[in-house]
Amino acid sequence: MTETEEKADPPAVMIEPIDISKLDPDFREGIRSMPNGEELSACFACSTCTAACPIANTWKYKPHQLIRMILLGMREEVLSSEEIWLCLTCFECQERCPQNVRVTDIFFDCKNLAAEEGMIPDSIVGLAKELVDKGQLYVVTADWEREDMDLEPEVPGLSTEEFKTILKGTRTGQIVGGDE
Amino acid sequence: MPSYNLYMGCSVPANYPNYETTLFRVADKFGIELIYMEGVSCCGSPNLRAIDYMGWLIVNARTLAVAEKNGHDIVTPCNGCFGSLKDVYHFLTHNADYKEKVNAKLKKTGVEFKGTIKPRHFIEALYNDIGIDEIKKKITKPLDGVGIAIHYGCHLLRPKDVTEFKPEIFDDLIRVTGASVVEYPLWKQCCGATVLPVNEELAIRLARDKLKSMKEAGAVFTTVSCPACGNQLDLQQLGLKESYGEEYNLPVLFITQILGLAMGMGDDEVGLEMNRVPAGPILEHLGG
Numbered sequence: 001m002t003e004t005e006e007k008a009d010p011p012a013v014m015i016e017p018i019d020i021s022k023l024d025p026d027f028r029e030g031i032r033s034m035p036n037g038e039e040l041s042a043c044f045a046c047s048t049c050t051a052a053c054p055i056a057n058t059w060k061y062k063p064h065q066l067i068r069m070i071l072l073g074m075r076e077e078v079l080s081s082e083e084i085w086l087c088l089t090c091f092e093c094q095e096r097c098p099q100n101v102r103v104t105d106i107f108f109d110c111k112n113l114a115a116e117e118g119m120i121p122d123s124i125v126g127l128a129k130e131l132v133d134k135g136q137l138y139v140v141t142a143d144w145e146r147e148d149m150d151l152e153p154e155v156p157g158l159s160t161e162e163f164k165t166i167l168k169g170t171r172t173g174q175i176v177g178g179d180e
Numbered sequence: 181m182p183s184y185n186l187y188m189g190c191s192v193p194a195n196y197p198n199y200e201t202t203l204f205r206v207a208d209k210f211g212i213e214l215i216y217m218e219g220v221s222c223c224g225s226p227n228l229r230a231i232d233y234m235g236w237l238i239v240n241a242r243t244l245a246v247a248e249k250n251g252h253d254i255v256t257p258c259n260g261c262f263g264s265l266k267d268v269y270h271f272l273t274h275n276a277d278y279k280e281k282v283n284a285k286l287k288k289t290g291v292e293f294k295g296t297i298k299p300r301h302f303i304e305a306l307y308n309d310i311g312i313d314e315i316k317k318k319i320t321k322p323l324d325g326v327g328i329a330i331h332y333g334c335h336l337l338r339p340k341d342v343t344e345f346k347p348e349i350f351d352d353l354i355r356v357t358g359a360s361v362v363e364y365p366l367w368k369q370c371c372g373a374t375v376l377p378v379n380e381e382l383a384i385r386l387a388r389d390k391l392k393s394m395k396e397a398g399a400v401f402t403t404v405s406c407p408a409c410g411n412q413l414d415l416q417q418l419g420l421k422e423s424y425g426e427e428y429n430l431p432v433l434f435i436t437q438i439l440g441l442a443m444g445m446g447d448d449e450v451g452l453e454m455n456r457v458p459a460g461p462i463l464e465h466l467g468g
């Protein structure tokens with residue numbers, strides 16, 4: 001390495017400054033108390049999760065940044081981010097975390113909090129409607145194909161009523177709206 | 181001979197009767213009894229888990245509790261169902277307070293989750309309860325020399341502490357047919373199916389990454405143990421012709437179709453014509 005005389009000035013703003021007054025100090029504890037959130041604060045920001053993610057290159061906030069944002073209390077930014085919904089749920093990040101932070105599970109927790117506040121992509125609301133209306137994501141339409149394969153035209157044992165009733169009484173029911 | 185509660189989920193019966201029928205045909209060869217579960221429906225998928233964790237816990241705990249009535253383990257041919265059932269089973273057997281909450285809700289439906297039976301993927305049950313030696317005895321038409329790339333699927337493999345699935349199981353089930361397992365760099369990577377509802381372009385890119393990695397490593401077929409992965413890798417090959425101008429011609433077969441062929445079943449018996457990328461020409465070429 002050769003030393004040069006010229007030294008670049010540090011950039012005036014390296015990242016968007018964080019407005020401390022907007023931070024929610026309870027956010028981290030909120031996530032920690034959710035399913036599989038216990039290890040959250042063990043994160044030492046090594047960014048192995050980001051290296052493991054097959055799509056982090058397309059994300060504005062990378063997985064390790066999202067975890068850091070949760071720890072800092074950036075509730076609004078995390079819950080309104082599109083990244084949590086783009087997560088493939090492939091668990092590559094979680095599997096490789098040297099601190100056993102359950103990264104993918106924590107993103108599920110974030111989505112649940114976002115859902116509680118009504119921040120859900122339309123396409124996912126559409127799927128929730130399907131679940132409540134039909135009691136399953138896919139419904140047999142081509143029953144002749146089943147018969148061609150020596151199967152009963154209708155799936156033996158299938159009953160969607162209990163499934164629909166359960167989901168109408170949980171958050172899914174509220175998401176799809178009203179008593180319908 | 182072993183009996184299991186068969187949890188079909190929604191995708192296999194609706195989209196892949198060829199997978200469902202080969203599941204039974206292969207099970208038959210070993211005297212395995214598969215009992216369609218009564219009164220159950222969908223697992224809700226990771227989408228339900230994302231928006232309604234409690235609802236997802238309750239519906240899957242209910243499925244597990246229904247199976248507990250006859251005491252047989254659950255087997256499923258779908259990685260998505262497997263992932264949901266396995267995760268809920270793991271979570272509720274490790275979190276007594278949630279188990280209590282869930283059971284309070286289930287009381288109305290007349291069942292209780294105790295955790296006395298296990299949810300398993302069909303191929304794991306086949307491997308562990310029948311064993312590779314017994315399977316080998318049924319191979320009458322070996323797929324000698326055929327290079328097969330395995331797409332294991334995320335929810336079959338991870339999180340490892342939850343799924344408890346060893347990838348060697350899948351490898352051995354392919355090798356026992358006489359085929360060779362083609363190793364390829366992106367073997368662990370996601371097929372992109374889960375992101376399809378929110379970003380189709382990204383989903384296509386991910387399918388392309390996988391197919392390219394398999395093809396470049398010399399695969400003749402790829403095999404899957406999940407209808408969502410199967411759909412994504414098979415169907416997107418048509419899309420990739422349009423969007424990227426690329427042709428992969430890599431037939432995507434369900435593991436039970438591969439096993440069925442190696443056990444001497446005909447193309448029609450394994451429902452080969454339902455696979456969109458045709459496998460027939462390659463099989464003929466092999467002298468089948």
